[in-house]
Every structure is written in C-alpha cells, then in structure tokens.
Amino acid sequence: MRWFWIDRFDEFVRGRHAVAVKNVSLAEEHMHDHFPGAALMPNSLVVEGMAQTAGLLVADAIDYNRRVVLAKVAAAEFHFDAVPGDTLRFRAEILDLKPGGSFTRVSSTVEDRLQGEAELFFAHLEPGEGVPKLFEPEELLRWLDQMHIYDVGRDQAGNPLPRPDW
Amino acid sequence: MPSRDEIFEKVRSALVDALGVDEDDVTPAATMVGDLGAESIDFLDIVFRLEKAFGIKIPRGELFPEDVLSSAEFVSNGKVNAAGLAALKARMPFFDLKNFEQNPSVQNFPNMLTVEDMVRYVQSKLAA
Numbered sequence: 354m355r356w357f358w359i360d361r362f363d364e365f366v367r368g369r370h371a372v373a374v375k376n377v378s379l380a381e382e383h384m385h386d387h388f389p390g391a392a393l394m395p396n397s398l399v400v401e402g403m404a405q406t407a408g409l410l411v412a413d414a415i416d417y418n419r420r421v422v423l424a425k426v427a428a429a430e431f432h433f434d435a436v437p438g439d440t441l442r443f444r445a446e447i448l449d450l451k452p453g454g455s456f457t458r459v460s461s462t463v464e465d466r467l468q469g470e471a472e473l474f475f476a477h478l479e480p481g482e483g484v485p486k487l488f489e490p491e492e493l494l495r496w497l498d499q500m501h502i503y504d505v506g507r508d509q510a511g512n513p514l515p516r517p518d519w
Numbered sequence: 520m521p522s523r524d525e526i527f528e529k530v531r532s533a534l535v536d537a538l539g540v541d542e543d544d545v546t547p548a549a550t551m552v553g554d555l556g557a558e559s560i561d562f563l564d565i566v567f568r569l570e571k572a573f574g575i576k577i578p579r580g581e582l583f584p585e586d587v588l589s590s591a592e593f594v595s596n597g598k599v600n601a602a603g604l605a606a607l608k609a610r611m612p613f614f615d616l617k618n619f620e621q622n623p624s625v626q627n628f629p630n631m632l633t634v635e636d637m638v639r640y641v642q643s644k645l646a647a
Contacts, residue, residue, distance in 0.1 A: 424560045427536070449571065453579060454563050474564055 358402035359443065361499075365506040367514060368414040370446040373406040373500070379437035393434040399441065399469055400426060403459035407445035407473050409500065411455045413514075414447065417493070419477035420484045424454065429471040439463045453477055490519035520645055523638065526573075530637050533568035537561055545634055552629035559585070569637075575644045582640060583632070584610050588625050599623040613639035 364372040377394050378384075384392040404423045412421040435441055442462045449456040454476050461469040478484045488496075494517065497503065506514035521529075531545040538555050551557040557565070562583045570577055580586050584607060587593050593603030604623060608616060619631045 425564055427564065449567055451567070454567065456567055474560075474567075476560060476563060 358398055359405045359500065361501045362505055365410070365502050365514070367506065367508045368447060368450070369509060370444065371406055371410040373402070373443045375402045375441040375443065377435050377437055377439045377441060384437060393436050396431045396434070396469065399431070399435060399461055400429060400471060402441065403443050403445065403461060403471050404473055406443040407457035407459050408475060409497070409502070410445050410447060411450065411457065411475050413502070414450055415477060419479055420487050422476050422478055422484055423473060424476040425474040427472040427474050429469065431469040432467055435463060435468055441468065494519050523642065526641050527638050529572045530569070530634065530641060533565060533572055534634065537564045537568055547633065547635040547638065549634050550630050551632045551634070551637070569641060573641055573645060575641070577644070581610065588628055594625055597625055599625060599628070613643045
C-alpha cells in the first residue's frame, strides 16, 4: 500500500488555496479491520489527506526548495465518520507563509456536509535539519502529474502553472 | 504602546492556542518548557502567533537561541561558556540570565524561559 491519501486535485491556485478529492473505498486494506462489518476511515488518515492537500500547496508556493513537514495539528474537529462510498473533498488555504513554516486551514466535506476541519502547521526544513530527503525529483514529479496539479493549477493571475523540467 | 497587562493577555492567548494549556496555567512565572510543556516545534508556532497578534517581526533565533546553544564556540562540556553567555545577553536583553549563570548547562536553558520573559520580549519589540 502506498501512502497516498488524496486521489487528485480539482483546484490549485498557487500560494492561495487548493481542493483535492479522496474517494473512500472498501478495497483499502485498513478498512478490513477498522471495523469488521462497519468500515470507516480513521480520522487520523483524514488528517493525512488534509496534510497532503495543504502540504503540496505550501511546497509549490516555496518552489519545492525545502522539506515541508507536518509539524503540528494545531486544531482538528470532526463531525461524522467517512465511510466506503464517500468522496471527501479537502479544501486547503494558506493562512500564513514564512520561510521557516506555514499555517494552513483545511476543511473536509462529503457532498454539502462538513465532515471535519483542521489547522495544520508545517515546518519548512533545510537539508541537515534532521529530516532525510523526502523525494527524488522524478518521483515527486510523477506524483504531481498523478495529482493533476499541472492540469488544473493556476497562478494567482489565472495563468496555467508551468510543469517543472526536473 | 499597549500596557504590560494587555501584552500579557495576548501572549497568554497565543500560548493557550499554541500549547493547548489552560489559561490558568499561563502565569507570569510559569516556565515555557517545564510548566507549559513547550517543545522546539512549538516555539516556531508561538513565533507565528506573536507576530500576528502584535504585528511584529521575530527573526529566527531571537526568541529561542538554538544556534548559540548548539555552537561549539559557545558551549564547552555541555555548559554555555563566557563567550556564549555574552552572546545570549546581547541576543536576549529581555531575558534575565542571573539564575542561568549559576549553572549554565545547556539542558537547563529551556527551563529558564518564563511567560514573563515572553512578555518582556514583546515589550522590547514594540518599543523598538
């Protein structure tokens, strides 16, 4: 199983906000035991999907020059459990972005119902600050392509995001 | 310039949000690490919140001088040396080093910083 907790981006506005979707499926292995006969997606993994949405938004905003690491879940609240068949829609916005870190707010909705909300704090680490290299460039680019970032991505003036030539 | 009490209230609110502690626990004498459980990543979070609450800029290392405390130049045998103490004094004029100087072990440092130090720090930034 790979650690992908979003399936694709539907909106991506550089440095501002992004919307990603996650289709919850009974085929996911962790569902089988959580719980037998009453499968639900753990909210810890919903947070992971939120963090991938917001983390890629932040990493793009700083040109992938630092390692963007989820440092802190500053607040999180959930209103109901996501179950197989649900499509979670994560909307992330950047509240504050500085060289050393960023603050984001992410909501999770199923259709028009608010499933959860979180404030996520990311540290932006330089090589040598205790975090190993997270991605090889081609591996990262493959993921970004799979996420359709360069299909839906726009800068703040509305121009398409250029695909990097790593 | 806000009063000392107004600054304290805003600092308290930032620490309650950043550390998930009760308002009553955030007293002027409470230590950031020992009493309030702040970890290194929390200091980055606190910097964000103080900058926003007061409209100030906090350069890296000014509130928590991790570079001094991990420097071979300023630390000998796990203790901050005379040059290191001078560097801390210059960097953190808001911080009362008297207690720390009695046993300047690097490990002791995080336990020295109090909520009142945060308040004094913000006061010094607002006055600048």
